[in-house]
Amino acid sequence: xxxxxxxxxxxxxxxxxxxxxxxxxxxxxxxxxxxxxxxxxxxxxxxxxxxxxxxxxxxxxxxxxxxxxxxxxxxxxxxxxxxxxxxxxxxxxxxxxxxxxxxxxxxxxxxxxxxxxxxxxxxxxxxxxxxxxxxxxxxxxxxxxxxxxxxxxxxxxxxxxxxxxxxxxxxxxxxxxxxxxxxxxxxxxxxxxxxxxxx
Amino acid sequence: xxxxxxxxxxxxxxxxxxxxxxxxxxxxxxxxxxxxxxxxxxxxxxxxxxxxxxxxxxxxxxxxxxxxxxxxxxxxxxxxxxxxxxxxxxxxxxxxxxxxxxxxxxxxxxxxxxxxxxxxxxxxxxxxxxxxxxxxxxxxxxxxxxxxxxxxxxxxxxxxxxxxxxxx
Numbered sequence: 001x002x003x004x005x006x007x008x009x010x011x012x013x014x015x016x017x018x019x020x021x022x023x024x025x026x027x028x029x030x031x032x033x034x035x036x037x038x039x040x041x042x043x044x045x046x047x048x049x050x051x052x053x054x055x056x057x058x059x060x061x062x063x064x065x066x067x068x069x070x071x072x073x074x075x076x077x078x079x080x081x082x083x084x085x086x087x088x089x090x091x092x093x094x095x096x097x098x099x100x101x102x103x104x105x106x107x108x109x110x111x112x113x114x115x116x117x118x119x120x121x122x123x124x125x126x127x128x129x130x131x132x133x134x135x136x137x138x139x140x141x142x143x144x145x146x147x148x149x150x151x152x153x154x155x156x157x158x159x160x161x162x163x164x165x166x167x168x169x170x171x172x173x174x175x176x177x178x179x180x181x182x183x184x185x186x187x188x189x190x191x192x193x194x195x196x197x198x199x
Numbered sequence: 200x201x202x203x204x205x206x207x208x209x210x211x212x213x214x215x216x217x218x219x220x221x222x223x224x225x226x227x228x229x230x231x232x233x234x235x236x237x238x239x240x241x242x243x244x245x246x247x248x249x250x251x252x253x254x255x256x257x258x259x260x261x262x263x264x265x266x267x268x269x270x271x272x273x274x275x276x277x278x279x280x281x282x283x284x285x286x287x288x289x290x291x292x293x294x295x296x297x298x299x300x301x302x303x304x305x306x307x308x309x310x311x312x313x314x315x316x317x318x319x320x321x322x323x324x325x326x327x328x329x330x331x332x333x334x335x336x337x338x339x340x341x342x343x344x345x346x347x348x349x350x351x352x353x354x355x356x357x358x359x360x361x362x363x364x365x366x367x
Contacts, residue, residue, distance in 0.1 A: 013346050021350030026358045030365065065351045069358065072331055073204055076268065076323035077315070137284075137311045139276050146275050153283035 012055035016197050021062055024050040028066040028085070031178075039144055040174040044088040048120075048182035051093025052101050053189060054197055059089025080135065084127045088175075091123050092116070092182070103187050117179040121171040128171075129164040138163030145170040204355070205264075205326040213255030213328045218337040221329060224251075225321035232317030238306075241313035248320035257327045265316065265323060273312055280308040331355055 011017070027046030035042025047066065051059025063085030070078035095101055095116045102109050132138055138159045139146050145166050152162035208214075213221070232244045252261035281287070282294075287301025294300075325334075335348045 018346055018350055019353075022353035022357045025350070025354040026361050029358050030361055033362075033365065061347060061350075065347070065354065068351060069354050071322070072206075072326050072334070072355075073358075076205070076265065076319050076326070079319075079322065135311070135315060136272070137276055137280050137308060139272070139279060141272055143275070146279065150275075150279045150283060153279060153285070156285070158285055 009057060012058040014197070017054050017058055020050065020054055020197065021058065021065065024062040025066050025069055028062070029069065039142070039170070040177055041142075041170075042174065042178055044085055044124075044175075045178050045182055047085050047089030048092040048179055049185060051089040051091070052096040052182060052186050053194060054093075056090045056093025056097060059093040060086045061089075063087070063089035077135070080131045081128065084124055084131070087123050087127050088120055091120055092179070095119070101183060101186065103189075103191070105187060113180060113183045114176065117176040118172065120179055121168065121175040124171040124175060125164060125168040129160065129167050132163050132167060133160055138166075140167060140170065142170060204331060205323065206330055207257045207260055207327050209256040209328070211255045211257075211328070213251060213257075213324070216328075218325070218329045218334045219341065221325045222337075225325055228321045229318045232314050236310060236314075238310050238313045241310070241317040244317035245313065245320050248317070248324055252324055252327070255324065255328045257324070261320075261324060261327055265320065269312070269316070273308070276311065277305065277308045280304040280311075284308075 024046035027049060028043055029046075031045040032041060032043035043066070044063070047059050047063040050062040064082045066085055067078045067082035092101075100112050100116060102112075132140055138149055138153075140149070140163075148169055149162055149166035152165055153159070157165070216224075228244050228247060232241045235241065249258065249262065252258045281291075281300040281304045282298060284301065284304030284307055286307065287304035289302040290299045291302050291305065292300040332352065335343070335352050339345065339348050
Protein backbone atom coordinates (compact mmCIF):
# COMPACT_ATOMS: atom_id res chain seq x y z
CA UNK A 1 0.00 0.00 0.00
CA UNK A 2 2.53 2.49 -1.22
CA UNK A 3 0.02 5.06 -2.46
CA UNK A 4 -1.03 7.94 -0.23
CA UNK A 5 -4.65 8.10 0.90
CA UNK A 6 -5.51 10.96 -1.49
CA UNK A 7 -4.00 9.24 -4.53
CA UNK A 8 -5.80 6.03 -3.56
CA UNK A 9 -9.13 7.92 -3.43
CA UNK A 10 -8.28 9.58 -6.76
CA UNK A 11 -7.85 6.16 -8.37
CA UNK A 12 -11.00 4.69 -6.81
CA UNK A 13 -13.15 7.70 -7.58
CA UNK A 14 -11.94 8.38 -11.11
CA UNK A 15 -14.74 8.92 -13.65
CA UNK A 16 -14.58 5.24 -14.57
CA UNK A 17 -14.54 4.19 -10.90
CA UNK A 18 -17.65 6.27 -10.15
CA UNK A 19 -19.39 4.96 -13.27
CA UNK A 20 -18.83 1.40 -12.04
CA UNK A 21 -20.65 2.02 -8.70
CA UNK A 22 -24.25 1.86 -10.05
CA UNK A 23 -23.36 -1.31 -11.95
CA UNK A 24 -21.96 -2.92 -8.80
CA UNK A 25 -25.09 -1.87 -6.87
CA UNK A 26 -27.10 -3.56 -9.65
CA UNK A 27 -25.01 -6.73 -9.27
CA UNK A 28 -25.70 -6.73 -5.51
CA UNK A 29 -29.44 -6.31 -6.05
CA UNK A 30 -29.68 -8.91 -8.83
CA UNK A 31 -27.51 -11.48 -7.04
CA UNK A 32 -29.59 -11.15 -3.87
CA UNK A 33 -32.70 -11.59 -6.02
CA UNK A 34 -31.28 -14.70 -7.67
CA UNK A 35 -30.25 -16.06 -4.25
CA UNK A 36 -33.65 -15.36 -2.66
CA UNK A 37 -34.87 -18.96 -3.06
CA UNK A 38 -31.56 -20.45 -1.89
CA UNK A 39 -29.96 -20.78 1.57
CA UNK A 40 -27.50 -17.90 0.89
CA UNK A 41 -27.91 -14.11 0.93
CA UNK A 42 -25.79 -13.25 -2.13
CA UNK A 43 -26.24 -9.52 -1.60
CA UNK A 44 -22.54 -8.65 -1.32
CA UNK A 45 -21.23 -9.92 -4.68
CA UNK A 46 -21.08 -6.41 -6.18
CA UNK A 47 -19.40 -4.95 -3.07
CA UNK A 48 -16.75 -7.71 -3.19
CA UNK A 49 -16.18 -7.14 -6.90
CA UNK A 50 -15.92 -3.37 -6.42
CA UNK A 51 -13.44 -3.91 -3.59
CA UNK A 52 -11.32 -6.36 -5.61
CA UNK A 53 -11.41 -4.65 -9.01
CA UNK A 54 -11.57 -0.96 -8.07
CA UNK A 55 -10.47 -0.68 -4.45
CA UNK A 56 -11.53 -0.95 -0.77
CA UNK A 57 -13.08 2.51 -0.41
CA UNK A 58 -15.10 1.96 -3.56
CA UNK A 59 -16.23 -1.41 -2.18
CA UNK A 60 -17.26 0.30 1.05
CA UNK A 61 -19.26 2.94 -0.84
CA UNK A 62 -20.97 0.29 -3.00
CA UNK A 63 -21.93 -1.58 0.19
CA UNK A 64 -23.46 1.49 1.83
CA UNK A 65 -25.26 2.70 -1.31
CA UNK A 66 -26.71 -0.77 -2.02
CA UNK A 67 -28.55 -0.72 1.29
CA UNK A 68 -29.59 2.92 0.85
CA UNK A 69 -30.96 1.88 -2.57
CA UNK A 70 -32.85 -1.05 -1.03
CA UNK A 71 -34.23 1.27 1.67
CA UNK A 72 -35.54 3.75 -0.91
CA UNK A 73 -37.02 1.02 -3.13
CA UNK A 74 -38.28 -2.22 -1.63
CA UNK A 75 -36.89 -2.83 1.88
CA UNK A 76 -37.64 -0.24 4.64
CA UNK A 77 -35.46 -2.22 7.08
CA UNK A 78 -32.28 -2.43 4.95
CA UNK A 79 -30.58 0.72 6.23
CA UNK A 80 -28.86 -0.64 9.41
CA UNK A 81 -27.31 -3.50 7.42
CA UNK A 82 -25.40 -1.00 5.26
CA UNK A 83 -22.53 -1.33 7.75
CA UNK A 84 -22.31 -5.09 7.10
CA UNK A 85 -22.28 -4.72 3.31
CA UNK A 86 -19.76 -1.85 3.57
CA UNK A 87 -17.42 -3.88 5.80
CA UNK A 88 -17.48 -6.77 3.31
CA UNK A 89 -16.59 -4.48 0.38
CA UNK A 90 -13.84 -2.82 2.43
CA UNK A 91 -12.21 -6.04 3.68
CA UNK A 92 -12.40 -7.72 0.23
CA UNK A 93 -10.73 -4.61 -1.21
CA UNK A 94 -8.01 -4.55 1.45
CA UNK A 95 -7.26 -8.23 0.79
CA UNK A 96 -6.95 -7.47 -2.94
CA UNK A 97 -4.74 -4.46 -2.19
CA UNK A 98 -2.47 -6.70 -0.11
CA UNK A 99 -2.08 -8.97 -3.14
CA UNK A 100 -4.09 -11.84 -1.67
CA UNK A 101 -6.55 -11.95 -4.58
CA UNK A 102 -4.79 -12.74 -7.85
CA UNK A 103 -5.92 -13.53 -11.38
CA UNK A 104 -4.49 -17.04 -11.24
CA UNK A 105 -6.32 -20.32 -10.71
CA UNK A 106 -3.64 -22.13 -8.74
CA UNK A 107 -4.00 -24.19 -5.56
CA UNK A 108 -2.39 -21.53 -3.30
CA UNK A 109 -4.80 -18.90 -4.69
CA UNK A 110 -7.79 -21.20 -4.09
CA UNK A 111 -6.56 -21.63 -0.50
CA UNK A 112 -6.17 -17.84 -0.09
CA UNK A 113 -9.67 -17.31 -1.52
CA UNK A 114 -11.04 -19.81 0.98
CA UNK A 115 -9.17 -18.06 3.82
CA UNK A 116 -10.51 -14.63 2.80
CA UNK A 117 -14.05 -16.09 2.66
CA UNK A 118 -13.71 -17.16 6.29
CA UNK A 119 -12.42 -13.70 7.30
CA UNK A 120 -15.38 -12.13 5.49
CA UNK A 121 -17.78 -14.50 7.27
CA UNK A 122 -16.30 -13.47 10.64
CA UNK A 123 -16.61 -9.78 9.71
CA UNK A 124 -20.21 -10.25 8.56
CA UNK A 125 -21.09 -12.12 11.76
CA UNK A 126 -19.49 -9.52 14.04
CA UNK A 127 -21.22 -6.63 12.31
CA UNK A 128 -24.65 -8.17 11.75
CA UNK A 129 -25.26 -10.01 15.05
CA UNK A 130 -25.68 -6.83 17.18
CA UNK A 131 -28.19 -5.53 14.59
CA UNK A 132 -30.06 -8.86 14.46
CA UNK A 133 -30.28 -9.00 18.25
CA UNK A 134 -31.35 -5.40 18.81
CA UNK A 135 -33.88 -5.26 15.96
CA UNK A 136 -35.17 -8.79 15.46
CA UNK A 137 -34.43 -10.45 18.80
CA UNK A 138 -31.67 -12.52 17.14
CA UNK A 139 -33.63 -13.79 14.12
CA UNK A 140 -32.24 -13.30 10.63
CA UNK A 141 -35.18 -13.64 8.24
CA UNK A 142 -33.89 -16.84 6.57
CA UNK A 143 -35.98 -19.82 7.68
CA UNK A 144 -33.10 -22.33 7.93
CA UNK A 145 -30.92 -19.90 9.93
CA UNK A 146 -33.83 -19.12 12.24
CA UNK A 147 -34.34 -22.87 12.74
CA UNK A 148 -30.68 -23.18 13.87
CA UNK A 149 -31.15 -20.12 16.12
CA UNK A 150 -34.29 -21.71 17.62
CA UNK A 151 -32.39 -24.98 18.17
CA UNK A 152 -29.62 -23.16 20.07
CA UNK A 153 -32.23 -21.28 22.14
CA UNK A 154 -34.03 -24.55 22.88
CA UNK A 155 -30.66 -25.91 24.05
CA UNK A 156 -30.54 -23.19 26.69
CA UNK A 157 -28.23 -20.69 24.95
CA UNK A 158 -28.64 -16.97 25.59
CA UNK A 159 -29.98 -14.84 22.72
CA UNK A 160 -26.68 -13.17 21.67
CA UNK A 161 -24.45 -16.29 21.42
CA UNK A 162 -27.28 -18.30 19.84
CA UNK A 163 -27.83 -15.60 17.23
CA UNK A 164 -24.09 -15.21 16.61
CA UNK A 165 -23.57 -18.96 16.12
CA UNK A 166 -26.54 -19.24 13.72
CA UNK A 167 -25.40 -16.14 11.84
CA UNK A 168 -21.86 -17.51 11.49
CA UNK A 169 -23.13 -20.80 10.08
CA UNK A 170 -25.18 -18.89 7.49
CA UNK A 171 -22.38 -16.39 6.74
CA UNK A 172 -19.70 -19.01 6.25
CA UNK A 173 -21.88 -20.72 3.61
CA UNK A 174 -22.79 -17.43 1.98
CA UNK A 175 -19.33 -15.86 1.93
CA UNK A 176 -17.53 -18.96 0.63
CA UNK A 177 -19.96 -19.25 -2.31
CA UNK A 178 -20.18 -15.50 -2.99
CA UNK A 179 -16.46 -14.76 -2.67
CA UNK A 180 -15.52 -17.70 -4.91
CA UNK A 181 -17.96 -16.36 -7.54
CA UNK A 182 -16.45 -12.86 -7.15
CA UNK A 183 -12.92 -14.24 -7.53
CA UNK A 184 -13.91 -16.34 -10.59
CA UNK A 185 -15.45 -13.25 -12.21
CA UNK A 186 -12.28 -11.31 -11.38
CA UNK A 187 -10.10 -13.94 -13.10
CA UNK A 188 -12.20 -13.45 -16.26
CA UNK A 189 -12.05 -9.64 -16.26
CA UNK A 190 -9.57 -8.49 -18.93
CA UNK A 191 -6.40 -6.97 -17.46
CA UNK A 192 -6.73 -3.98 -19.80
CA UNK A 193 -10.11 -3.14 -18.23
CA UNK A 194 -8.65 -3.16 -14.71
CA UNK A 195 -5.70 -1.03 -15.84
CA UNK A 196 -8.14 1.50 -17.37
CA UNK A 197 -10.08 1.62 -14.10
CA UNK A 198 -6.97 2.23 -12.02
CA UNK A 199 -5.41 4.79 -14.36
CA UNK B 200 -38.46 -8.76 -5.60
CA UNK B 201 -39.60 -5.91 -7.75
CA UNK B 202 -37.34 -2.89 -7.93
CA UNK B 203 -39.83 -0.05 -7.82
CA UNK B 204 -39.44 3.20 -5.98
CA UNK B 205 -41.31 3.43 -2.71
CA UNK B 206 -42.24 7.00 -3.67
CA UNK B 207 -45.97 7.54 -4.23
CA UNK B 208 -46.69 10.83 -6.04
CA UNK B 209 -49.49 12.75 -4.27
CA UNK B 210 -50.35 16.35 -3.63
CA UNK B 211 -50.13 16.60 0.15
CA UNK B 212 -48.61 18.75 2.91
CA UNK B 213 -46.16 15.94 3.77
CA UNK B 214 -44.96 15.69 0.15
CA UNK B 215 -44.22 19.41 0.02
CA UNK B 216 -42.06 19.37 3.16
CA UNK B 217 -38.30 19.68 2.66
CA UNK B 218 -36.72 16.19 2.87
CA UNK B 219 -34.40 17.50 5.61
CA UNK B 220 -37.45 18.42 7.70
CA UNK B 221 -38.81 14.90 7.20
CA UNK B 222 -35.42 13.47 8.16
CA UNK B 223 -35.44 15.46 11.41
CA UNK B 224 -39.06 14.41 12.00
CA UNK B 225 -38.03 10.76 11.55
CA UNK B 226 -35.19 11.05 14.04
CA UNK B 227 -37.47 12.89 16.50
CA UNK B 228 -40.14 10.17 16.46
CA UNK B 229 -37.60 7.33 16.43
CA UNK B 230 -35.66 8.46 19.54
CA UNK B 231 -38.44 7.69 22.10
CA UNK B 232 -38.90 4.27 20.51
CA UNK B 233 -35.16 3.53 20.67
CA UNK B 234 -34.86 4.73 24.27
CA UNK B 235 -38.10 3.29 25.63
CA UNK B 236 -38.84 -0.39 26.18
CA UNK B 237 -42.56 0.22 26.49
CA UNK B 238 -44.97 -1.23 23.95
CA UNK B 239 -47.35 1.67 24.59
CA UNK B 240 -44.74 4.35 23.79
CA UNK B 241 -43.70 2.50 20.61
CA UNK B 242 -47.31 2.02 19.51
CA UNK B 243 -48.04 5.70 20.19
CA UNK B 244 -45.06 6.69 18.01
CA UNK B 245 -46.13 4.27 15.25
CA UNK B 246 -49.71 5.59 15.45
CA UNK B 247 -48.30 9.08 14.92
CA UNK B 248 -46.54 7.92 11.74
CA UNK B 249 -49.81 6.30 10.54
CA UNK B 250 -51.63 9.61 11.12
CA UNK B 251 -48.87 11.45 9.22
CA UNK B 252 -49.16 8.91 6.38
CA UNK B 253 -52.90 9.64 6.25
CA UNK B 254 -52.13 13.37 6.06
CA UNK B 255 -49.68 12.51 3.24
CA UNK B 256 -52.43 10.46 1.48
CA UNK B 257 -50.25 7.33 1.52
CA UNK B 258 -51.82 5.50 4.48
CA UNK B 259 -52.87 2.48 2.40
CA UNK B 260 -49.47 1.69 0.80
CA UNK B 261 -47.77 2.57 4.09
CA UNK B 262 -49.72 0.08 6.22
CA UNK B 263 -50.07 -2.55 3.45
CA UNK B 264 -46.37 -2.67 2.52
CA UNK B 265 -45.14 -2.65 6.12
CA UNK B 266 -47.54 -5.51 6.94
CA UNK B 267 -46.40 -7.43 3.85
CA UNK B 268 -42.81 -7.34 5.08
CA UNK B 269 -43.38 -7.58 8.84
CA UNK B 270 -45.93 -10.43 9.07
CA UNK B 271 -43.84 -13.24 7.47
CA UNK B 272 -40.80 -12.19 9.51
CA UNK B 273 -42.60 -11.84 12.83
CA UNK B 274 -44.47 -15.16 12.83
CA UNK B 275 -41.17 -17.09 13.41
CA UNK B 276 -40.00 -14.40 15.85
CA UNK B 277 -43.14 -14.84 17.99
CA UNK B 278 -42.70 -18.62 17.82
CA UNK B 279 -38.98 -18.58 18.75
CA UNK B 280 -39.22 -15.92 21.46
CA UNK B 281 -42.51 -17.24 22.86
CA UNK B 282 -41.22 -20.80 23.12
CA UNK B 283 -37.51 -20.41 23.83
CA UNK B 284 -36.69 -16.94 25.18
CA UNK B 285 -34.43 -17.56 28.24
CA UNK B 286 -36.36 -14.99 30.32
CA UNK B 287 -39.66 -16.87 29.74
CA UNK B 288 -41.20 -18.46 32.85
CA UNK B 289 -44.99 -17.96 32.96
CA UNK B 290 -46.85 -20.54 30.82
CA UNK B 291 -49.56 -19.15 28.55
CA UNK B 292 -50.32 -21.88 26.01
CA UNK B 293 -49.23 -25.53 26.13
CA UNK B 294 -48.26 -27.43 22.96
CA UNK B 295 -46.74 -30.32 24.92
CA UNK B 296 -45.88 -30.77 28.59
CA UNK B 297 -42.29 -29.66 27.83
CA UNK B 298 -43.09 -27.15 25.08
CA UNK B 299 -45.23 -24.11 25.84
CA UNK B 300 -45.50 -20.41 25.07
CA UNK B 301 -44.30 -18.15 27.86
CA UNK B 302 -45.69 -14.73 28.63
CA UNK B 303 -42.30 -12.98 28.96
CA UNK B 304 -41.11 -14.21 25.55
CA UNK B 305 -44.33 -13.14 23.84
CA UNK B 306 -44.14 -9.69 25.50
CA UNK B 307 -40.50 -9.37 24.36
CA UNK B 308 -41.55 -10.21 20.76
CA UNK B 309 -44.40 -7.68 20.98
CA UNK B 310 -41.98 -4.97 22.18
CA UNK B 311 -39.61 -5.81 19.30
CA UNK B 312 -42.44 -5.56 16.76
CA UNK B 313 -43.77 -2.27 18.12
CA UNK B 314 -40.28 -0.76 18.39
CA UNK B 315 -39.32 -1.81 14.87
CA UNK B 316 -42.50 -0.30 13.43
CA UNK B 317 -41.93 2.91 15.39
CA UNK B 318 -38.26 3.28 14.40
CA UNK B 319 -38.54 2.37 10.72
CA UNK B 320 -42.09 3.66 10.10
CA UNK B 321 -40.86 7.25 9.95
CA UNK B 322 -38.08 6.31 7.53
CA UNK B 323 -40.51 4.46 5.29
CA UNK B 324 -42.87 7.45 5.35
CA UNK B 325 -39.92 9.58 4.21
CA UNK B 326 -39.25 7.32 1.20
CA UNK B 327 -42.99 7.12 0.37
CA UNK B 328 -43.38 10.89 0.22
CA UNK B 329 -40.01 12.02 -1.18
CA UNK B 330 -38.67 11.79 -4.73
CA UNK B 331 -35.20 10.20 -4.63
CA UNK B 332 -33.91 13.15 -6.66
CA UNK B 333 -35.17 15.62 -4.04
CA UNK B 334 -33.68 13.46 -1.28
CA UNK B 335 -30.29 13.40 -3.03
CA UNK B 336 -30.42 17.18 -3.60
CA UNK B 337 -31.17 17.73 0.10
CA UNK B 338 -28.36 15.37 1.11
CA UNK B 339 -25.99 17.36 -1.09
CA UNK B 340 -27.09 20.56 0.67
CA UNK B 341 -26.04 19.03 3.98
CA UNK B 342 -22.69 17.91 2.62
CA UNK B 343 -23.10 14.62 0.70
CA UNK B 344 -20.42 14.69 -2.04
CA UNK B 345 -21.63 14.62 -5.64
CA UNK B 346 -19.34 11.62 -6.24
CA UNK B 347 -21.59 9.63 -3.87
CA UNK B 348 -24.95 11.14 -4.85
CA UNK B 349 -24.40 10.64 -8.60
CA UNK B 350 -23.84 6.84 -8.57
CA UNK B 351 -26.85 6.30 -6.33
CA UNK B 352 -29.00 8.41 -8.62
CA UNK B 353 -27.68 6.45 -11.63
CA UNK B 354 -28.55 3.19 -9.86
CA UNK B 355 -32.20 4.30 -9.85
CA UNK B 356 -32.05 4.32 -13.67
CA UNK B 357 -29.94 1.18 -14.19
CA UNK B 358 -31.26 -1.33 -11.63
CA UNK B 359 -34.97 -1.21 -12.67
CA UNK B 360 -33.80 -1.85 -16.27
CA UNK B 361 -31.85 -4.93 -15.16
CA UNK B 362 -34.85 -5.99 -13.06
CA UNK B 363 -37.29 -5.72 -15.98
CA UNK B 364 -34.91 -7.77 -18.16
CA UNK B 365 -34.79 -10.41 -15.41
CA UNK B 366 -38.60 -10.47 -15.09
CA UNK B 367 -38.97 -11.03 -18.86
